[in-house]
Every structure is written in C-alpha cells, then in structure tokens.
Amino acid sequence: xxxxxxxxxxxxxxxxxxxWDGIKELNTxxxxxxxxxxxxxxxxxxxxxxxxxxxxxxxxxxxxxxxWSSRGQLAQQMEVAAAAQKDTVDKIAAMSVxxxxxxxxxxxxxxAGGAAAFKVNCVQCHGAGAAGGAGYPNLNDDDWLWxxxxxxxxxxxxxxxxxxxxxxxxxxxxxxxxxxxxxxxEQIDQVANYVVSLSGEQADAGKAEAGKQIFAExxxxxxxxxxxxxxxxxxxxxxxxxxxxxxxxxxxxxQINKPRMGVMPAWTKRLDDAEIKELAIYVHxxxxxxxxxxx
Amino acid sequence: xxxxxxxxxxxxxxxxNATAVNKAENRSLYASREAxxxxxxxxxxxxxxxxMVIVLLxxxxxxxxxxxxxxxxxxDQAILIDMANRRFYFFFIEIWPQEFYYIAGLLIMAxxxxxxxxxxxxxxxxxxxxxxxxxxxxYIWVESKIEGDRxxxxxxxxxxxxxxxxxxxxxxxxxxxxxxxATGGFWVFYFxxxxxxxxxxxTGQAPSVAYFTIAILTATTFTFAGFMREQVxxxxxxxxxxxxxxxxxxxLIVTYNAWRGEPRMAGRKKAEAQGLKVGxxxxxxxxxAVCPMxxxxxxxxxxxxxxxxxxxxxxxxVMDKIGxxxxxxxxxxxxxxxxxxxxxxxxxxxxxLIRPRTxxxxxxxxxxxxxxxxxxxxRTQLDVNVxxxxxxxxxxxxxxxIRNGYTVKILNKRQEPRTFRLTLDDLPGATMExxxxxxxxxxxxxxxxxxxxxxxxxxxxxxxxxxxIEHERTRFEFKVEELNPKGDAPAESRTYDxxxxxxxxxx
Numbered sequence: 001x002x003x004x005x006x007x008x009x010x011x012x013x014x015x016x017x018x019x020w021d022g023i024k025e026l027n028t029x030x031x032x033x034x035x036x037x038x039x040x041x042x043x044x045x046x047x048x049x050x051x052x053x054x055x056x057x058x059x060x061x062x063x064x065x066x067x068w069s070s071r072g073q074l075a076q077q078m079e080v081a082a083a084a085q086k087d088t089v090d091k092i093a094a095m096s097v098x099x100x101x102x103x104x105x106x107x108x109x110x111x112a113g114g115a116a117a118f119k120v121n122c123v124q125c126h127g128a129g130a131a132g133g134a135g136y137p138n139l140n141d142d143d144w145l146w147x148x149x150x151x152x153x154x155x156x157x158x159x160x161x162x163x164x165x166x167x168x169x170x171x172x173x174x175x176x177x178x179x180x181x182x183x184x185x186e187q188i189d190q191v192a193n194y195v196v197s198l199s200g201e202q203a204d205a206g207k208a209e210a211g212k213q214i215f216a217e218x219x220x221x222x223x224x225x226x227x228x229x230x231x232x233x234x235x236x237x238x239x240x241x242x243x244x245x246x247x248x249x250x251x252x253x254x255q256i257n258k259p260r261m262g263v264m265p266a267w268t269k270r271l272d273d274a275e276i277k278e279l280a281i282y283v284h285x286x287x288x289x290x291x292x293x294x295x
Numbered sequence: 296x297x298x299x300x301x302x303x304x305x306x307x308x309x310x311x312n313a314t315a316v317n318k319a320e321n322r323s324l325y326a327s328r329e330a331x332x333x334x335x336x337x338x339x340x341x342x343x344x345x346x347m348v349i350v351l352l353x354x355x356x357x358x359x360x361x362x363x364x365x366x367x368x369x370x371d372q373a374i375l376i377d378m379a380n381r382r383f384y385f386f387f388i389e390i391w392p393q394e395f396y397y398i399a400g401l402l403i404m405a406x407x408x409x410x411x412x413x414x415x416x417x418x419x420x421x422x423x424x425x426x427x428x429x430x431x432x433x434y435i436w437v438e439s440k441i442e443g444d445r446x447x448x449x450x451x452x453x454x455x456x457x458x459x460x461x462x463x464x465x466x467x468x469x470x471x472x473x474x475x476x477a478t479g480g481f482w483v484f485y486f487x488x489x490x491x492x493x494x495x496x497x498t499g500q501a502p503s504v505a506y507f508t509i510a511i512l513t514a515t516t517f518t519f520a521g522f523m524r525e526q527v528x529x530x531x532x533x534x535x536x537x538x539x540x541x542x543x544x545x546x547l548i549v550t551y552n553a554w555r556g557e558p559r560m561a562g563r564k565k566a567e568a569q570g571l572k573v574g575x576x577x578x579x580x581x582x583x584a585v586c587p588m589x590x591x592x593x594x595x596x597x598x599x600x601x602x603x604x605x606x607x608x609x610x611x612x613v614m615d616k617i618g619x620x621x622x623x624x625x626x627x628x629x630x631x632x633x634x635x636x637x638x639x640x641x642x643x644x645x646x647x648l649i650r651p652r653t654x655x656x657x658x659x660x661x662x663x664x665x666x667x668x669x670x671x672x673x674r675t676q677l678d679v680n681v682x683x684x685x686x687x688x689x690x691x692x693x694x695x696x697i698r699n700g701y702t703v704k705i706l707n708k709r710q711e712p713r714t715f716r717l718t719l720d721d722l723p724g725a726t727m728e729x730x731x732x733x734x735x736x737x738x739x740x741x742x743x744x745x746x747x748x749x750x751x752x753x754x755x756x757x758x759x760x761x762x763x764i765e766h767e768r769t770r771f772e773f774k775v776e777e778l779n780p781k782g783d784a785p786a787e788s789r790t791y792d793x794x795x796x797x798x799x800x801x802x
Contacts, residue, residue, distance in 0.1 A: 029324055029326035129684070141691060141698075143692075240695075241695040285753075287690060287728075288692075
C-alpha cells in the first residue's frame, strides 16, 4: 500500500495516505474540544477513584476518601425508612390485632409488611403463595387446626406449634396407634374407613360401621364425637374435604399407625411483636381468615 | 578484497512513491475551532427566523404560566408533567401513566413529521426550529448588540486585552448567563406548579433536583449557544447524517445556482468589455459573511449547511443593488438545478410538493394523529383491570368448593367521587366475597372510588358447581357499571374478561 499523502481537491483536506481500491481516506482532524472532553473524562475518572471505592487490592478495594459504600448507603436508606415508619410500627405494636383490623390505614400497612415478612420467613415451608403442601398447611383455605381468627393466628405465630423451646407453645400428641400396639391392623383399617366416610368419600361400608365404635373409644376425645376436630388440641376436622397428609384410606391408615405432626417455631425470638402482628394480619387476609371473636 | 561487479546505474534503482506519514508538518491530528462572526442579514428569511425565535421562545417561557381550571383538587396549571402524582396535564387532557402511548404517538408524529418536512423543505427544522438554532440566534443577537456587527467583532477579537474589551466581554457573558439561567429555570416549571416553584426557588426552599436541573441546563445553554454553536450541529448532532436519507431530487434546499453565477468575478465590466462570459456572482462574499455555520454555499450542498437561508437574504440584497434578478442563491431542488444546467428554464411550483414519498409520510403522520385523536375523544373516564392470583391458582375449601382470588382495580379518571357496581357475570352459581367487607357474599358489590384515584379491591370468587370445578378454565366476566352519574355525563360501564381456574382432576 502506497503511503502517498496528497491534498484532496474537493475538500481541501489532506489524505492519510491510506488507499483501498482507489478510495482514499481523508485526514480530517478531530475538533480540539473533543480532545479536551476526553481529558476531562480522564480527570473525572481519577477524581472518582480517589473519592469512591475503586482499586481492587488483596483484602478489599480502596475505600475512597468519601467513605461511601453501597452497604452503608443501604443501611442509611433502611434507617430513613424505619424512621418514616416508626409511628405506624409503634401503633401496631401497641394495638391488639383485632383493633388493627378496624383501622384501614394500619390494616393496609400491616398487610404489606406481613407480605414482606412472609416472603422472608414463611415461604420455606408454606410456599410463596402460602398454598402449603403435604404436611404444611395451606393458609389460603378456611380450615384451621389451631384457629383462624386474627388472635388465634397471632398466638400460633408467637408461640409456635410443638416448639419445645417455648413453654406456651401449642402442643398435642396423637398416639402411635399402630406401632405402639394400641390398635390392631384390622382395627386401624376399620377406623380409617370410618374416617374417610365422614367426609362423604368412598369407603367400605361394613368396615366403616365397625370403625365407628373404635373411633368413639379411641379418637373422639380429641377429634370429637362427630369427627369435627378440636382446635384446643389442634385436632383436625375429619369431616371436611381437606387433608394435611392425604385423604385416601392408605394415607389415613398410615397417619393412624404412626402419626406425623407438624412443628412450627415460635417467632417471638426472631421477629418483633409488630412484625408478628403484621404476619398474623397478612395470613388472616389470605381468604380463609375467620371473623374476630366479639366479646 | 571483494570486487563489486554488478553495479547498477542510480537511475535504474526501483523507486518508491512514498512520503513519511508522520512527517512533522502532517501531524495535525486536532483542529481548533475557528471563531465564526456571522454578519447580520436582512431580508425575508431573516424576518422569518426572528419570528420563529420570538414565537418559540415565547411558547417556551409563557406556557408554564398558563392556568387551566380543573375540578376538584387537580392542579390548575395548563401544561404540567406531575411526576410525583404520575399525571400529565395538557389543557383539557389528563394522561395517566398507562396511557403513555399518547406520548409515544406524539413522538412518532414528531419523527414522521420531521421526515415529511425534510423531504419537502430540506433541513427546515435545523434552520428555523431547533433549540440549538433558536438560542444561538438569540446569543448572536446579544453579541452583536454589545460588541457590534461582524467587522467590529473580528476587530475586537484580534485586539489586545483592554478595559473596554474586558467590560464588553464580561457584559456579554453576563447577559448570556442570565438567558441560560432563565432557560434552565423555566424548564423546571413544566414539572411543578410554576408560581409556587418560583417562590421556592427564590427563597431557597425548592427541592435540590430543581436547582441541579437548572444548573445543568444553564451550563449546556451557555456553552452550546455561546461557544459551541455550529460545532454542536456538525459534530454532536446525528440529524445532519440522517437527513441525507430523507432528501431527494425534489426536496427544496438552499442552493447556489452555479449555472447562473459562474464564472464569478469582481471586475465584471472589464471582462465584459473583453467579451468574456461573465456569471451573475460578483464574488462579494456576502453569502459567506452571514453564514452562521461558516461555510460557502457556493461549494454546493454540504453536511454543515442548516438551510437557514440567510445567504439567500444576503445575495438577494446584492442582486437588487446591481440590478440583477433575485435568486442566484435560492430554495430549489436538485432536479430543477440539473434542468437549468441543461439549459431548460424551469421554475418551481407547488406540485413538486406532492409526490409518493411525501404522500406516504403525510399519510403515516396523519394516520397516527387521527388514531390518537379518535382514541382520545373516545376514551372512557373509567378503566378496569383485573389481576388474578397466580399462586395459588385456586384454593380448595373445606366443603370442597373451589375459590379463585382476583385483584380488581377500578380507575376513576373523573375529578369527582363515583360509585361503581361490580358484578360477577357468566359464572352461574358462583359467589363473590370482598376482602374487608366482613363476610359479605353475593354476586355484586357497590364500590366507591375517590376522585382521580385508583381503587384496588381483593375479590374471592367461589363455586361448588361441579361443571365449573371440573374444568381447568372457565371464562366469565367482571362487569363494572357506574351508579348515579352526576350531571349530564352518561353512566360508564366496562367489562373485563377473566378466567376461573379449577383443579381439572389434578389437585
């Protein structure tokens, strides 16, 4: 490639001397202000690396003389947010759950706050939509083991279920009817058929009839004579369509043989009272919440 | 000793046609801006440009102060972009964020409109309406009032620093700065109540973002209109590059009619006496002196030319003086120019404006405009959105019924409270429950919505109907009807198609 610099006749500008297939490149000079803009950016960048965290070094980047960090900024923003919310949070902490429900502004705040706390603390077992799963109750429905009033949910959250560290925890034990030899396998089969028939599902009528007596002797003390359960013991209603551990005869038999019983931690040690109230209100608002008990 | 036998005559050595690329005198990689001191022009286009400057600056500075009475608590500023409350007010129009497509439509119209105008009249935008042009014009006017016209300014530029020069320069920059502050200052008035904000700005109580915005716009106005001027158009703006694709042979562009002007010469009488061919151009350079872009239009159509037509004014004045017809430099098309070069005496007429390209641009532009006008006049003051719960899709209740959850959002765009009846339609046997209305069940609810507000209600729909439960999805409708509309406004209603999810044997 010939490096022949010449003056372009049309533009009056010199060429760079580069030619491709007869096309010559003009050596149009860059405006000086553009160069100064570039220098300006360089100076800005140097200033930036001095003021802000920048250079990676073993053991961490240079902190910058302003002492700014994204973590510190977050902490600051959280403080500002907490200060802005303080009045509301204090009110929630001071009021009963039932009273919060009557105040539309506090209610809206509590629902939003509870939803956020739920996503951090509860979704691990109850699922993101609070729909639960086998062994983990669905909080959207209208079936409650320990009660669905705002206050009952609040108590459950506060003290947990079968949580040994909390003396006030909700507690009950269903006996291991099968493996402890309280009932024979045949009796278990009969009572399981009876239990399944309570909610109107298909069951062996003869076995169910025989199971009725076994139920009255062994189960009614907790689940009630009519099988509708007892919330004082967290004994499920056996006549409805919802089954925590499955509603087939085999699943019911397994549950009688060696019952599985859920455990939920008491949240008092991990969350403050306002947060627990917000969670209670959020869970109550999921669609199955029961009306507060009026006294 | 080695004897060299194959010596060659120096004349026969292969020679390279090469020069050093980095030869010192060729090393100029950067060019300083050369100051342009445009001479004041007088004529039709200059008058038009002054009119544009006054009209456009007038709109810019006056618009935020116009008041427009609106009912209720709505702001009374005619044009207001209310970021905090997410509303855009334009006289009788109020736009909510979800109606942002109107802004998109306006931008499309602006874009296609620019294509249309460029294909008709070349860079009319650059020459007359672009803020860069308008503010530069204003700054040059200030400059000429303080420092004098072109020659005086060139002289002042070259003169050594003196008290007189310093005071002139300082005064000029002060006026420029005041204009720049006003420019930035009035920009923020479009985003808040202007009188209140002005008071807050003066008393130092305005939000810091307002001061920051004013500072940035002051700096850009001052530098762009005061010092960068044509550099912005030539090096920073993409439009000069794009406009090449918009122009065609029939676009009107500022043109030096070389076929009439050449050969140019100053001493025409002598040349005429010698029987030489003489063009109309007397090489007076007036067209160059008035050019704010610092170019010579006689070099032909070029990237830097903003088509402001000041050279036409300058040349016409000279043609009048020497008794030649006007239009040595004029607005003409490439086709007409070529025809005249070929000796045909053709003139422009309005029919050149109508051609497939401009018809297509105009149709697209008008189509978008009409579509926007239609939707704007036919839009309702009631909007309904329904967001179904997706997790869980449905909930089985203790009696075996299936429940779906929905968030129903009702937007009342009127500035008065309204009540709407929400009804469940096409889902026989199902009942609705509204969260917050303790235990109320039914198939319709009356919902009051505050003026200019959105109300979101959580609705649970449950059914025991095996027909519906068995299906994975069942279509139904939420119907929202206005109750007791005030005044002569007709009652508005909206329906929203929704889906009811059932277990479909999956559970």
